[in-house]
Amino acid sequence: MGSPYATANSAAFDELRGTGRLVIEPGSMFGRAPEPMPDGFDFTDRVGGMLLGVAVGDSLGKTTEGLTPTERGARYGEVIDYLPYPKGYHDARGYPTDDTQLTFWLLEQICRDGEFRPGAFAELMRSRRIEGIGDTVRRFLENLDRGLAWEDAGPEICGNGALMAVSPVLVPHLRRPSADLWVDTYLRSHLTHRDAGACSACVAYTALLWELLRMDQRPPQGWYVETYVHIARELEGRTLYQPRHDAAPPWNGPLWQFTEESVPAALESGWQTRDVCDRFGSGAYLMETLPCVLFILERHGGNLEEAIIRAVNDTKDNDTVAATVGAAMGALHGRAAIPDRWLAGLTGRTRHHSEPADDGRVLGLIEEASRALWHWCVVPGTHYGLPTRPGDSPGDSQEVAGRSRRNPRSRLESTGVV
DSSP, X not given: OOOXXXXXXXXXXXXXXXXXXXXXXXXXXXXXOOOOOOTTOOHHHHHHHHHHHHHHHHHHHHTTTTOOHHXXXXXXXXXXXXXXXXXXXXXXXXXOOHHHHHHHHHHHHHHHHSSOXXXXXXXXXXXXXXXTOOHHHHHHHHHHHTTOOHHHHSOOOOBSTTGGGOGGGGGGGSXXXXXXXXXXXXXXXXXXXXXXXXXXXXXXXXXHHHHHHHOSSOOOTTHHHHHHHHHXXXXXXXXXXXXXXTTSOOOOBOHHHHHHHHHHHHHHTTOOHHHHHHHHOOSSBHHHHHHXXXXXXXXXXXXXXXXXXXXXXXXXXXHHHHHHHHHHHHHHHOGGGSOHHHHHHBOOOOSOTTSOOOTTHHHHHHHHHIIIIIISEEOTTSSSEEOSSTTOOTTOTTOSTTOOOOOOOSSGGGSTTO
């Protein structure tokens, strides 16, 4: 796979493929590394923005998750700040759900081990209480308790529970880009969501996040959908997904194709976010989540605050949609674009509300990742750091393979993943 290190993940991926348990059709991108980060890449701003975008979006949606946009609007009006959470917290601050927990627990495992290790992450999830745990992750943990190996414990469900928390997978690859990124991303999704649509969506969205981190301006109209479709088409295979939302148009085919046809048509028709979500649904089923996320990014991607506010107010599974949108917006616009009031009100916790508070933990993990995986490259399998190349020092954070930042072009060939 081209990694500097022979990883167990590559062996696990090959074993799944050899035994017919790989749920995607691995395409050419699995043999191609993404383009390096540009000169002067600011880890704290861009990666910090990506990760904090998850936490902020999740916390903004927490209190009103599960309400329809109409129900939410009637009860709360337009939600633009954190709301009190009656089931455990009564102050208007940013508290986590499973979206934040699983994102930052994954980052924690990667910082500890220097790489993503599916078995280690599975054990970490088993050892902790998950706030608002989704049915798919619950079933995954139950399968582990029954004795299934992590490779076989993930339910075959096309839900959004892996997509919402996939962003940290790319962090250990930023210094040394290789095709192992796609293997790691696939295995993260396979772990809890052993489904072709879910796994292909995670790989495509990780590629999208990687390219956003490299950009210095908003991509052209249509880029989000084109990027997702171009990658997912190759990976998803001959899948047959059907809508669950009553108002959705009839469909029986691949998730990527539904997205390719539905989102551009909605944009061309001048629909607003609520129109899209009312039409296709906006629940945890990826056939609903993905069109909502990509539409919001296309329509409102020039403004981080507006994109997250639309995700919070106009969708049903709003904490996850906002967390997923927040990751992309934070990657593109950076931490500096997140409103001060949202950062000031964010508790930064990762623990369950019944446990002792660990306020500020998300910020601590971002700083730890910066030190261990960017400024000072951790060697997988050890507990010490080494410079990224002979002659490098821990402070050489600005030297990234001698590449300059590229502006996005209007066609997909401008990206390093196609």
